[in-house]
Amino acid sequence: ETAEQDLRQKLLRLMKEQDAILVSHYYVDEDLQDLAEESGGKVADSLEMARYAYEHEASTIIVAGVKFMAETSKILSPNKRVLLLDKEAECSLDIGCPIDEFSAFCDEHPDRTVVVYANTSAEVKARADWVVTSSIALEICTYLRDRGEKIIWGPDRFLGSYIQKETGADMIMWQGSCIVHEEFKAEALLEMKKQHPDAAVLVHPESPMSVVDLADVVGSTSKILNATRELPNKKFIVATEDGIFHKMKEYSPDKEFIAAPTAGSGATCKSCAQCPWMKMNDLQRLEHVLETGDNEISIEESVRTKAERSLKRMVDFAN
Ligand code: 13P
Ligand code: SF4
16 A cells, blocks of 8 residues: 555656656556556547547657557657556557558558548558547537548558448448457447346447447447446446556546446456556556656657648647
């Protein structure tokens, strides 16, 4: 208890000395979420993380999340020092969309506008016309559809299918997926809904379509979180990474939150909806990074400027 308290004080002091803030994603451990807020940083979804870091005057941004989130901040804020807690903190969508193959796929369809999810490398963002996150993908694809543009979507096939279904846009898709969200199971969710008929079902759109179809609210982590505050329900079934429960309980201590069933639920773990890369983030790694300056993000300038153009389009669209 006190050792942890001492460590937290030390981390806050080091951040202050280095003019640094911690920006955390909702999926990281709760101690890092709390520390982010204490440091003057924020807990947020991937779009808000990037915007917050971009607009904040701190000269060092420390990202508790995964690599693409830190890279996004660096692309938008090249003059800031951006540090990631663990260099190995990846994302299956990013890993599954290597630049050479993706670029060749785009070259085969030169008439299409390339829209990529933020969960990609800086090189893939540089190849794209637009970068989007889950909180704004639908609006941007609707806008492109209305302009008569045909779309190449990458890399999440489930989010892509959801957008295609909602907008009717002409889209062809890269076949990537999130190893966490693809495990949610529709049949078991239907059973759970029957047992809790008063619960609202909240689903992140990286989940399979059959699961999305059962949702009362589909959206990014922040949209799902807002729904738990705004809907009158006292009970929620939640299909996203389980780090989100920390903020849900904090905002609504009187409400009940149930993890949606995954392939492994019940057998080996209660929810199983854990991102192994998000869970690499911890206080010890933050201490290491602050003491050594390790894991600083750098992006080659020619790649960065191209990626910045497609990212800024999203940020400007959101403003
Ligand atoms: P959000 O944009 O909703 O934060 O999602 C990012 C992510 O990695 C989801 O798994
Ligand atoms: Fe990537 Fe899925 Fe982990 Fe999010 S939860 S970082 S999409 S692997």
